[in-house]
Amino acid sequence: MDLAFFLIQLLNGLQYGLLLFLVASGLTLIFGIMGIINLAHGSFYMLGAYLAWSLASMTNSLVAAIALGVVLTVLLGIALEWLLIRHFYERDHLYQVLLTYGLILVFEEMRSVIWGDDVHGVPVPDLLAYSIPLTENLSYPVYRLVISAVCLLLALAMYLLIARTCLGMMIRAGSSNREMAQSLGINIKLVYMLIFALGVALAGFAGMINAPLSSVFPNMGGGVLIICFVVVVIGGIGSVKGAMVASLLIGLAETFGQVLVPEVAGMIVYLLMAAVLVWRPEGLFRKL
Amino acid sequence: MAEALLAARGLHTYYGASHILNGVDFAVGRGECIGLMGRNGMGKTTLLRSMLGLVRPRQGSVEVRGRDMTRAAPHAIARAGIAFVPEGRGIFPNLTVRENLVMAARPGVDGRREWGYERVLATFPRLGERLDNGGAQLSGGEQQMLTIGRALMTNPDLLILDEATEGLAPLIAREIWNIIRGIRASGIATVIVDKNYGAVLGLADRCVVLVKGCVVFTGTPGQLADNEEMMQRYLGV
Numbered sequence: 001m002d003l004a005f006f007l008i009q010l011l012n013g014l015q016y017g018l019l020l021f022l023v024a025s026g027l028t029l030i031f032g033i034m035g036i037i038n039l040a041h042g043s044f045y046m047l048g049a050y051l052a053w054s055l056a057s058m059t060n061s062l063v064a065a066i067a068l069g070v071v072l073t074v075l076l077g078i079a080l081e082w083l084l085i086r087h088f089y090e091r092d093h094l095y096q097v098l099l100t101y102g103l104i105l106v107f108e109e110m111r112s113v114i115w116g117d118d119v120h121g122v123p124v125p126d127l128l129a130y131s132i133p134l135t136e137n138l139s140y141p142v143y144r145l146v147i148s149a150v151c152l153l154l155a156l157a158m159y160l161l162i163a164r165t166c167l168g169m170m171i172r173a174g175s176s177n178r179e180m181a182q183s184l185g186i187n188i189k190l191v192y193m194l195i196f197a198l199g200v201a202l203a204g205f206a207g208m209i210n211a212p213l214s215s216v217f218p219n220m221g222g223g224v225l226i227i228c229f230v231v232v233v234i235g236g237i238g239s240v241k242g243a244m245v246a247s248l249l250i251g252l253a254e255t256f257g258q259v260l261v262p263e264v265a266g267m268i269v270y271l272l273m274a275a276v277l278v279w280r281p282e283g284l285f286r287k288l
Numbered sequence: 289m290a291e292a293l294l295a296a297r298g299l300h301t302y303y304g305a306s307h308i309l310n311g312v313d314f315a316v317g318r319g320e321c322i323g324l325m326g327r328n329g330m331g332k333t334t335l336l337r338s339m340l341g342l343v344r345p346r347q348g349s350v351e352v353r354g355r356d357m358t359r360a361a362p363h364a365i366a367r368a369g370i371a372f373v374p375e376g377r378g379i380f381p382n383l384t385v386r387e388n389l390v391m392a393a394r395p396g397v398d399g400r401r402e403w404g405y406e407r408v409l410a411t412f413p414r415l416g417e418r419l420d421n422g423g424a425q426l427s428g429g430e431q432q433m434l435t436i437g438r439a440l441m442t443n444p445d446l447l448i449l450d451e452a453t454e455g456l457a458p459l460i461a462r463e464i465w466n467i468i469r470g471i472r473a474s475g476i477a478t479v480i481v482d483k484n485y486g487a488v489l490g491l492a493d494r495c496v497v498l499v500k501g502c503v504v505f506t507g508t509p510g511q512l513a514d515n516e517e518m519m520q521r522y523l524g525v
Contacts, residue, residue, distance in 0.1 A: 166391070169383060169387050169390075169391040170391065172380065172382050172383055172387075173380045173383060173391055175382070176380045176381060176382050176383075177378055177380060179342055179362070179378075180374065180378035180380070181380075182341075182342075182361070182362035182363045182366070183340060183342065183362050183363075183366050183371075183372040183374070183378075184363075184366055184371075184372075184391070184392035184438065184439075184442065185363050185366035185367045185392055185394065185442060186363055186391075186392065187361070187363045188363065189361070287382075288382060
């Protein structure tokens with residue numbers, strides 16, 4: 001493997017990992033802080049991709065599609081939390097699994113009714129549709145670099161939100177002692193609603209920005225959901241920092257696995273999870 | 289008494305099948321200091337939690353300033369000017385001391401800003417030396433100061449202290465009592481639950497004794513101290 005090829009795999013692995021982080025960070029917050037197992041999280045990723053495709057073909061602009069799509073996913077998150085999720089906080093995980101599994105079926109059916117069952121492609125915006133040459137016959141697409149940069153910026157924004165803002169303090173306080181936070185006048189239900197909406201929007205946004213790379217197809221949320229649960233378990237449930245480290249680990253492991261040991265590539269992620277759990281059963285990091 | 293700050297009427301609260309509060313009436317007036325007394329398991333903490341919205345009473349009502357808040361969320365009751373220092377302190381270990389203090393800071397119901405960051409640090413100088421420490425790194429006494437300081441930062445009209453001096457060294461406990469005395473003198477109403485009956489009797493305007501979820505005595509500390517049967521049978525003194 002020469003250097004340029006290695007560099008490309010490295011960038012691909014990082015980009016994939018950063019994208020996973022967007023989906024997994026919401027999943028880990030919703031699971032770790034609100035205590036909700038959200039199987040429908042992958043559906044939000046799919047929904048984002050379909051929104052990007054359909055809105056981009058309407059507006060002829062991926063950026064406009066994403067801006068509009070983010071607003072829609074935030075509203076969807078708020079509505080879902082208000083209508084369904086908040087009635088399941090006190091319930092056993094089994095009920096939450098049933099509810100959110102049902103949501104997957106509903107979202108897939110709605111997708112089929114609204115957008116059909118075809119596979120679609122989303123063009124990369126013209127401005128970013130070129131590649132940087134690395135060697136004579138290898139080059140790297142700029143769009144992937146832009147995605148990675150955007151993911152990094154969002155990760156930084158999330159870090160600042162949680163570590164530096166008043167809302168972040170409330171989220172952390174609520175995650176360690178919900179009752180005490182309430183007794184200090186914090187409207188924990190509102191905080192939970194915001195966390196849920198943020199998680200939905202992040203997963204949807206990941207689907208939107210990745211649509212030009214992955215194409216848009218039915219059931220595309222399933223695979224992402226499973227990998228993201230692996231990320232959450234490796235990183236430690238409820239830890240955003242852990243989600244970042246685990247996402248990058250898995251992104252790199254899967255990318256290099258496919259190139260170096262293609263025979264066992266499908267297993268690598270799970271072997272990694274097993275190894276981490278043997279070493280640290282609670283995952284790499286603790287809750288917020 | 290004019291309109292009560294906090295009033296409970298006929299509260300019945302259950303934990304599962306066990307009947308913890310059996311029709312309790314309880315009221316706190318503005319600036320009043322109440323000693324809520326009784327042995328372990330008689331329902332003191334449950335009464336506090338029922339009034340704070342943390343457990344749902346099955347019957348009865350809770351009013352704050354005459355407004356019905358029986359089914360209100362705990363944060364709404366807190367924002368009506370009632371601050372809680374719970375048994376076990378409830379420090380957020382994943383927040384720094386500074387964050388613990390400022391996370392809930394707000395002006396009082398009537399817009400008062402008597403208690404701010406500087407005043408709390410002046411009252412609890414030891415906290416000022418540990419602002420960047422995590423909440424879990426503090427000693428028991430410091431944690432208690434932090435919880436009281438955090439409650440004061442919400443500029444409450446009523447401060448409820450559940451076992452504020454439990455498990456503290458006598459010297460630290462005395463410091464906490466001095467602080468509570470200062471808070472009381474500043475005009476904030478207080479409800480105090482504490483095993484140190486002597487200190488409670490010395491501080492309270494009125495004492496309420498709970499036995500098996502019923503109020504068996506309401507009166508001044510003097511009347512309670514003179515009532516030998518009450519002191520021996522129900523308080524074990």
